[in-house]
Amino acid sequence: MPEPLRLKGISASAGYAEGPLFSLDPVVARYAGKATAAEEKAALETALGVATGRLATLIEASAGDAADILEFQIAMLEDHALTGPAFAKIASGQPADAAWRQALDAEIAGYETSDQDYFRARAADMRDIRDQVLRALTEDSEAAAPAGAIFYGEDIAPTRFLETDWSSGGGIALKAGSAASHVAMLARSRGVPMIVGLGACPTNPAGVALLDAEHGGIVLAPSKAEIEAFRLLSSSFAARRDRAETFLARPAVTKAGTPVRVQVNIADPSDVDSIDVSTCDGVGLMRTEFLFGKTLPDEETQYRAYRKVLEWAGEK
Incomplete structure (x- = not known):
């Protein structure tokens, strides 16, 4: 032994x-190269669509922070600033898999060399985006x-x-x-x-x-x-x-007996779904700017968002 x-x-x-x-x-899967640059371009476009669809399916089963992460990845896949260099490499004669890997590796390197831990940590998200498209290109599965x-x-x-x-x-x-x-x-x-x-x-x-x-x-x-x-x-x-956990619903006080308000920060109205209101004193910060995605939210959308949080908070 x-x-x-x-x-x-x-x-x-x-x-x-x-x-x-x-x-x-990772298990390396082989990509079957195409005969022309046009076919390579089409292959990458298809792979981007497959990866985006997979993320959209995951979003349907996610909420809060998880959904935010996935929506960020979809936004990146739809951003020409990210995909453009890969298509340019294909136009110059590279196969789709090599073009995509090189373009994304350059982006990842920028995150990894940041002097801020927050941005270095985001490199994992970029590697995830890279690998999802590569799996779609090779029709590989985990x-x-x-x-x-x-x-x-x-x-x-x-x-x-x-x-x-x-x-x-x-x-x-x-x-x-x-x-x-x-x-x-x-x-x-x-x-x-x-x-x-x-x-x-x-x-x-x-x-x-x-x-x-x-x-x-x-x-x-x-x-x-x-x-x-x-x-x-x-x-x-x-x-x-x-x-x-038995202390969660009790008021927060210092050793000297001074009350301390414990309020939550939320980035999306759905965040409150996983928070027991009895364990906090309400909302300290609601990131309302996140309501403004690719389109401006209408009055009804904003009303529903604020009402959901207010109803959850009750008398807090």
Whole structure:
């Protein structure tokens, strides 16, 4: 039996998960080149449409932050400033897959070299956009992960996270990644354990792993004793989390007894659907500018948005 291997990273979403490792390493699929530049252009246009349609389908099952992320990706795919360089490369004789990859890699590099963590974290969204179109070009599909799997690899795409059924458990362990990424934000909101920054692994890990995303570590090929100890930690975490939830509906006060108002910030009226009004003191900031998308919202649209939030807040 192999010796247990322990890797240390950074907690991005606290929690515990025990399950089989599932590799996020991409499988390279071959693209069948076309005979003419016109056919290459048509192939990329079709792939962009397929990727956009896939995102639109995901949006139908999403709300709040998840929907915002997907809408951002659709907007990027429809932006000529992003797609134009790829079509220009096709016109100069490159195949669609190489043209798209080169154009997007240039964009991704700009995000990755930013001196701000926020923009570096957005590189994952751009890689997701790139890879969705490449999969559409090659007619490739992602392998399905087993229930309760721990996703392990360099990074994980937002769409991969949103397409995964987390109801059976599971978690995320990334060699790179960022605690400021969209996936980390989604993981925290949905209680999915996640760690980032594990770095390179000296072996090719497989089998069962123990993910301790409270302290930022993972154990590969754990011993029986380690599994038993891990399960005790997991149970303790769940009990502490349950106890903490009993305080959610209580008024927030300092140790000296000074009341503290706890208000939520929302980017979309649908955000309140997942917030229990008894756990806060109302809305502190509503990002009304997000109502203004590609078209100006009419009076009825704005009325419904504000009314929804006011009815949710009640007397708060």
